[in-house]
Amino acid sequence: MDVRLLKAGGSVERVRLAPQPAYEPPASPITSRVAYAAAHVVPRPWAENVPGPPAEIDWDATLAFRRHVWSWGLGVADAMDTAQRNMGLDWAATAELIRRSATEARSAGGDLVVGVNTDHLAESSVSLDEVISAYLHQLEVAEEAGAGVVLMASRHLARAASSASDYERVYREVIARAGSPVVLHWLGTAFDANLAGYWGSDDVPTATDTVVRIMGEHAAKVRGIKMSLLNAESEITVRRRLPDDTTMFTGDDYNYVSLIEGDEVGHSDALLGAFAALAPSASAALQALDRSDSEEYRRILGPTEALARQIFAAPTQYYKTGVAFLSWLNGHQESFTMVGGLHSGRSLVHLSEIVRLANECGALERPELAAARWHGMLGLNGISA
Numbered sequence: 001m002d003v004r005l006l007k008a009g010g011s012v013e014r015v016r017l018a019p020q021p022a023y024e025p026p027a028s029p030i031t032s033r034v035a036y037a038a039a040h041v042v043p044r045p046w047a048e049n050v051p052g053p054p055a056e057i058d059w060d061a062t063l064a065f066r067r068h069v070w071s072w073g074l075g076v077a078d079a080m081d082t083a084q085r086n087m088g089l090d091w092a093a094t095a096e097l098i099r100r101s102a103t104e105a106r107s108a109g110g111d112l113v114v115g116v117n118t119d120h121l122a123e124s125s126v127s128l129d130e131v132i133s134a135y136l137h138q139l140e141v142a143e144e145a146g147a148g149v150v151l152m153a154s155r156h157l158a159r160a161a162s163s164a165s166d167y168e169r170v171y172r173e174v175i176a177r178a179g180s181p182v183v184l185h186w187l188g189t190a191f192d193a194n195l196a197g198y199w200g201s202d203d204v205p206t207a208t209d210t211v212v213r214i215m216g217e218h219a220a221k222v223r224g225i226k227m228s229l230l231n232a233e234s235e236i237t238v239r240r241r242l243p244d245d246t247t248m249f250t251g252d253d254y255n256y257v258s259l260i261e262g263d264e265v266g267h268s269d270a271l272l273g274a275f276a277a278l279a280p281s282a283s284a285a286l287q288a289l290d291r292s293d294s295e296e297y298r299r300i301l302g303p304t305e306a307l308a309r310q311i312f313a314a315p316t317q318y319y320k321t322g323v324a325f326l327s328w329l330n331g332h333q334e335s336f337t338m339v340g341g342l343h344s345g346r347s348l349v350h351l352s353e354i355v356r357l358a359n360e361c362g363a364l365e366r367p368e369l370a371a372a373r374w375h376g377m378l379g380l381n382g383i384s385a
Helices: 059-071 091-108 128-145 155-160 164-177 204-217 232-239 256-261 279-290 294-301 304-311 316-329 339-345 348-361 367-380
Strands: 002-006 012-016 035-038 075-078 112-116 148-151 182-187 222-228 247-250 269-272
Touching: 002 348, 002 367, 035 279, 059 075, 059 091, 075 091, 091 112, 091 128, 112 128, 112 182, 128 148, 128 155, 128 164, 148 164, 155 164, 164 204, 182 204, 204 222, 204 232, 222 232, 232 247, 232 256, 247 256, 247 269, 256 269, 256 279, 256 294, 256 304, 279 294, 294 304, 304 316, 304 348, 316 339, 316 348, 316 367, 348 367
Parallel strands: 035 075, 035 269, 075 112, 112 148, 148 182, 182 222, 222 247
Antiparallel strands: 002 012
């Protein structure tokens, strides 16, 4: 069977549809690495999920996707930017997502962390005290639900802080109130331009000094840090400076293969939006690492990086569209729709390249369904061949 691909300029080519990979879920927990897939949300396709109105979530499909991730031995990082925080998912829906996912995690025996942010505040300037109070409000919601916590980078803090010491004060007060160790979060401007100068400087080495100092001062209550700068060298530099018993969770969707495998000094664990699109492949690769088979790990996961780079191509904040698109192709949701109408964030040609690369690296879980859905989408847009 062939799959039709759309080229720039409107021409169509046919390529052979690859068979479904013969990956199997793990028979026992994955132990060589800790890996979270940052999951997206599935909206009700008939609801007013257009720019502006509150999000209306299809809870059955959204929670079923999390069970899919857990079934492959991965953890779920929920209510993160992949779930459209600051891009359509309002706080009421976020709080409900946290509560429902935590309940589902307990039922499924799945590992769960959730994002704690300040995004229920108005998009305006606030004081540092208001930032602290906002973090603590969401921290209480997450901990009452029984979820692990990722202290997400805050747009409000980026606006309110005038120095590194302001970041140190905010994180000191919030971390002190956490009931269990938290994961910090360093999100680069490719994902959110509003976070420029986070940790008090646009200079990465200077910002690194600040975040390492914060982690060192509160090491007993900091589990680690998720870095999403899309710069492997910067991540390795921070990784080698981490306090003892803290962890680097790579959020580098461009370079995760080598970062997770590691070097003679150490490795990164994972908290990746890309893994939401690649759960079976990620699981199979990590199972290979459990067997100390690095060659098989690279054989499985290496080809997926080209797909991830396409999904996360500039403008990177629209990567969520590619994650939801693959979820639809793979049968995890019945329509290719997103909260806030974000499914319009990528062009047909961009999505076609996702189909090509997913076919090449084994990321199409149900190839014939994926081809049928994609061909229907092409036909809906007046494209046939």
